[in-house]
Amino acid sequence: MKKADKNGSSSRKDILGISDAFEARLFKERSELVAAIDALKMLGHRIVLTMGVWDLPHIGHCRYLREARSKGDILVVGVDSDALTRKTKGPNRPTVPEDERLEMLANIRWVDILALRSENEHPDLLVQQVKPDVWVTSNTTRMFRSDAKKRLGKYCGEIVTLDAQATISTTARISQLERTGVSQLGRDLVELLEKHGVATTSPPPIALSKKRRGK
Incomplete structure (x- = not known):
């Protein structure tokens, strides 16, 4: 006090x-x-x-x-x-x-x-x-x-x-960070699977983002 x-x-x-x-x-x-x-x-x-x-x-x-x-x-x-x-x-x-x-x-x-x-x-x-x-x-x-x-x-x-x-807002910045993080996660996962000989088709980042938000 x-x-x-x-x-x-x-x-x-x-x-x-x-x-x-x-x-x-x-x-x-x-x-x-x-x-x-x-x-x-x-x-x-x-x-x-x-x-x-x-x-x-x-x-x-x-x-x-x-x-x-x-x-x-x-x-x-x-x-x-x-x-x-x-x-x-x-x-x-x-x-x-x-x-x-x-x-x-x-x-x-x-x-x-x-x-x-x-x-x-x-x-x-x-x-x-x-x-x-x-x-x-x-x-x-x-x-x-x-x-x-x-x-x-x-x-x-x-x-x-x-x-x-x-032009940026906190809500927009959080959404941007989520999209970036999910996209990177998708790329890392594809790279890991390909290293182990698993054929993949890299999904578009927006699809991953939608799946994440739906959970």
Whole structure:
């Protein structure tokens, strides 16, 4: 737990860059997060909030975070827990566990504060607690459609929706890796059988991929 005075001064030093420690940027207790945000607002800092899974981080994530950070002075990033991600994305996600995703995000220069979102909390909760000057969302995010933005608008100074920042997505990257892996497996199997004198006809990679997904 972070040590801070009533105004949250010790946490402010870490957040503002005097320390780049991962633990200083991750707020596990929401009461501490709210206190730190209030203190930063009192200092005149413009608070930006964005949320997501951030699974298998790629260049689109980095560009998105950079653009979000440009809207203010302090970027707060909500990160979906493993349990919440399984609930929203399916049983095979996330690819990267929450501890690793959090630490990787903490080492991206645009990220100032991290908060983990749990499976049981209401989707609106972090927005209601942070009350950001700017809430940044993506037009590829299903969770926060126009009705949610209308509902949560009273907690935000401004809502900004960004386009996808890269042609690749995490889902597409995972599918690409699966196809590549299955294709290589097929080639290795054909080579092994031919070494042992077994005649084969190499099946097309897409056929192998479909068989794998069907299991």
